[in-house]
Amino acid sequence: MTAMLDKEGWPMRGEAGTKVVAFGGGHGLSATLRALKHITHQLTAVVTVADDGGSSGRLRTEMEVLPPGDLRMALASLCDDSEWGLTWRDVMQHRFCTDGELDNHALGNLLIVALWQLLGDEVKGLDWVGRLLGAHGRVLPMASVPLEIEADVVPREGGEIQTYRGQVNVATAPGNVADIRIMPQNPPVPTEVKQCIAEAEWVVLGPGSWYTSVLPHLLVKELHDALVSTPARRALILNLTEQAGETDSLSAADHVRVLKKYAPAFALDVVIADPSMVDDIDELEDAARELGARLLLRQVCIGAKSGLHDPLRLAAALRDAFDGVLGEVNSPENWLA
Incomplete structure (x- = not known):
């Protein structure tokens, strides 16, 4: 279908x-x-385009592109419930499990980055992926450049405020966010x-x-x-x-x-x-x-x-x-x- x-x-x-x-x-x-x-x-x-962990973080660092992971998830969520939509949803979310460099990369991340490199335009690339998936909507990045999040965190056990940089570090910081x-x-x-x-x-x-x-x-x-x-x-x-x-x-x-x-x-x-x-x-x-x-x-x-x-x-x-x-x-x- x-x-x-x-x-x-x-x-x-x-x-x-x-x-x-x-x-x-x-x-x-x-x-x-x-x-x-x-x-x-x-x-x-x-x-958001601040992800710096996993497959997105690796692609962001190696290729100097927007982290594609959250964009991929949004596109997969907009697939319909037809055979076409569900199949492409699963393809986009599929992660490789190997002993090589592709390990844990999501195929959808690679597809998005490939279109960005071919077209030289993030918005057009995402529109083309949406076209392939038959997505019920459009996906856009909040900014044209990757973002970095920095937060001041109050340690749970007390002591001086610590500063954490990067989405993963902030999300897993052992304390309460005081400022971001x-x-x-x-x-x-x-x-x-x-x-x-x-x-x-x-x-x-x-x-x-x-x-x-x-x-x-x-x-x-x-x-x-x-x-x-x-x-x-x-x-x-x-x-x-x-x-x-x-x-x-x-x-x-x-x-x-x-x-x-x-x-x-x-x-x-x-x-x-x-x-x-x-x-x-x-x-x-x-x-x-x-x-x-x-x-x-x-x-x-x-x-x-x-x-x-x-x-x-x-x-x-x-x-x-x-x-x-x-x-x-x-x-x-x-x-x-």
């Missing part, structure tokens, strides 16, 4: 649905995209990213690694300014569980406050949270209100106390957010709807 093509030879993505731009990286963004593709085909993913920044401080942002934000009806942040996947979008000046000035409405999806080392000291409300700390001009319209994962709903509601948002409580996890988002449940919650259905679903009898 092959993807249906339009008159220009590109896979049909459809025109129905809300224009949505989703921001993040890794498994968190993947969860959002798997949900959003159920409710709109007018979908763009803007992906990116380098370069003002990286260039692709024109296509700014255009899609300006034309969006909704922008969605989260879930994901809060300091290394979600927050960096608001630390890039051009992205921050575009997100603050867009006429689109704004949604934030909270994590289901704490992330060891990065956010295990943060409550659900603290996650929202962190965004306010680094981007006080960034307003929200809705914060989506699973009530079974929130210890203090009143505190979270207050934190959301400080950013102009209402709290939408829905069960969006897979099973009880799961750390994974259910794509269909999350899609239903996002649909309600987009439709403005908030008040009724925040009563306990509707949390499981």
Whole structure:
């Protein structure tokens, strides 16, 4: 079974649905995209480019390219459930297991980098991969150059603040993040990213690694300014569980406050949270209100106390957010709807 093509030879993505731009990286963004593709085909993913570990880190260092891993995961998440889509999803995610230099490289990473080298353009290369996959949406890098994350971390056992550099080091630092920044401080942002934000009806942040996947979008000046000035409405999806080392000291409300700390001009319209994962709903509601948002409580996890988002449940919650259905679903009898 092959993807249906339009008159220009590109896979049909459809025109129905809300224009949505989703921001993040890794498994968190993947969860959002798997949900959003159920409710709109007018979908763009803007992906972090700070990964410095594993296959992405090796390619970034050896070839001086954007780290492709999070971009690959976003593209794989946008594949449909046809034989074509599922096969290419698995091909993109396939990792080699050898005793040689290809060990642990994801095939999708190599495919993306090959197209970048052939075309000399990251955006065009990603569009070509999306065309091959029949992706239900577009994937763009948040910046045109690789980013590096640096954080000041307070050790758990006490003592002086330590500085860690690199996404992997920050994410696994043995302490609590006190401050974070990116380098370069003002990286260039692709024109296509700014255009899609300006034309969006909704922008969605989260879930994901809060300091290394979600927050960096608001630390890039051009992205921050575009997100603050867009006429689109704004949604934030909270994590289901704490992330060891990065956010295990943060409550659900603290996650929202962190965004306010680094981007006080960034307003929200809705914060989506699973009530079974929130210890203090009143505190979270207050934190959301400080950013102009209402709290939408829905069960969006897979099973009880799961750390994974259910794509269909999350899609239903996002649909309600987009439709403005908030008040009724925040009563306990509707949390499981």
